[in-house]
Amino acid sequence: MRAHDEEWLWQRAHHEAATDHRILVPGEPDWPAGATGIALCLWAQGPAPAPQPTTAITIAGSRACTAYGANQATDLARGLSEHGLTVTTDGGYGIAVAALRGALTTGHPPVAVLPSGLDQLHPAGHRGLLTTLATDGLLLSAYPPGAAVVTRNRLAHTRHLLAALTGGTLLVEAAPRSSVLDSARHALDLGRPTLVVPGPVTSIHAAGCLDLLRSDPRVRPVGDATDVLIDLETHQH
Numbered sequence: 001m002r003a004h005d006e007e008w009l010w011q012r013a014h015h016e017a018a019t020d021h022r023i024l025v026p027g028e029p030d031w032p033a034g035a036t037g038i039a040l041c042l043w044a045q046g047p048a049p050a051p052q053p054t055t056a057i058t059i060a061g062s063r064a065c066t067a068y069g070a071n072q073a074t075d076l077a078r079g080l081s082e083h084g085l086t087v088t089t090d091g092g093y094g095i096a097v098a099a100l101r102g103a104l105t106t107g108h109p110p111v112a113v114l115p116s117g118l119d120q121l122h123p124a125g126h127r128g129l130l131t132t133l134a135t136d137g138l139l140l141s142a143y144p145p146g147a148a149v150v151t152r153n154r155l156a157h158t159r160h161l162l163a164a165l166t167g168g169t170l171l172v173e174a175a176p177r178s179s180v181l182d183s184a185r186h187a188l189d190l191g192r193p194t195l196v197v198p199g200p201v202t203s204i205h206a207a208g209c210l211d212l213l214r215s216d217p218r219v220r221p222v223g224d225a226t227d228v229l230i231d232l233e234t235h236q237h
Contacts, residue, residue, distance in 0.1 A: 021045045021118050021145060034164040039142045045118050046138035048086075048109045053167040053192070056086035056111070057232070060162070060183035061095025061172035062205050069173035069205060070098040072197050076170065077102030077110070079225025085232075086111055088166050090158055091130055091139075092123060095172045095180075100129060109137030113162050115154040117147035140165075152179075159183045168193035168232050170222070174208030181208050188218060193235045195222045 024031050024042040032050035035042060044050065059077055061069055077087045077099035087103040089096035091112035103110035112133050116122035118141050121130045133139055141147075142161060143154065156179070163169055163186035171184045171194070187194045196213060198221050199206025212219045222228050 024050060032165050034166065035161065038161055038164050041142075043118050043141045043144060044138060045134045046109075046136070048111060048136075048138035050138065050140065051086045051088045051111050051165045053165070054236070055084065056088050056166040057228070058088050058162045058166045058169040058183060058187070059095065059099035059172065060089065060159070060169060060174075060180055062174055062178065062180060063092055063094035063096075064205075065094035065098070065173050066199075066203065066205050068199065068203075069095055069197075073098035073172045074102035076172070076197070076225055076228065078105055080228060081106040081108040081110065083225065083229055084108060085229075086166075088113060088162060090115065090155075090162060091126055091133075093125070097126055097129065099172075100133070104132070104136070109133070111138045111140060113158055113165065114139060114141045115143070115150045115158040117141060117143050117145040119145040120148040122148075122150050155179070156182060160186045163187040163190055163192060166192070168195060168228075168235070170228060171196045171209055171212070173197070173199060173205040174212075175204050176207045176211060178208050181212065184212055184219070188216065193231050194219050195228055195231060196220070197222060 021043050034053045073095045081103040087110040089099050100110050121127050159182050169187035174180050184194045196209040
């Protein structure tokens with residue numbers, strides 16, 4: 001802020017005052033415990049509470065997903081939401097949006113953590129869905145209003161934040177060397193349950209999940225919401 005003059009600062013202050021966003025900071029009752037040490041503050045919009053590691057799960061996967069992956073993400077998100085878990089994604093294409101749609105069919109609204117300012121909804125193709133979340137669920141961002149250009153670093157930081165905010169990460173589909181695998185790796189680094197949905201061994205979209213299963217004994221395969229709930233409960237105890 002020291003790099004800007006007084007006029008710019010007043011313009012930003014007026015812009016913030018005109019929005020319906022709120023700012024979460026450490027120490028407040030609605031601050032998400034998992035964000036401590038990763039974000040100095042978070043911008044939020046929507047009535048739902050921020051995700052907490054004890055009651056939330058990240059669902060991640062390929063943006064160019066298969067019909068199988070989309071169906072699995074939708075069904076798993078619906079089942080987990082019905083059991084009281086807060087489904088959390090980055091709001092992107094493919095698996096993430098399929099999970100959001102599944103959770104929205106329940107009475108337990110999901111959360112989208114965006115790599116952009118909340119007035120610059122990303123991706124733009126999901127504006128309608130994200131606007132619904134701003135009304136019925138919750139949008140979160142580590143970036144202030146006006147932050148529109150989504151960089152690789154912002155995407156990577158958002159994946160790290162997602163893993164920290166929630167009690168576990170469920171990877172539905174991922175190709176080998178896909179950046180979405182970082183979601184699972186961040187969860188492993190944090191000691192959180194890391195779960196994958198096995199896919200057809202002939203599918204490139206399942207190969208990344210298979211590699212994780214073969215390379216790290218902490219990664220668990222799951223087939224339905226019950227498997228996920230059992231693994232999360234076992235880890236908490």
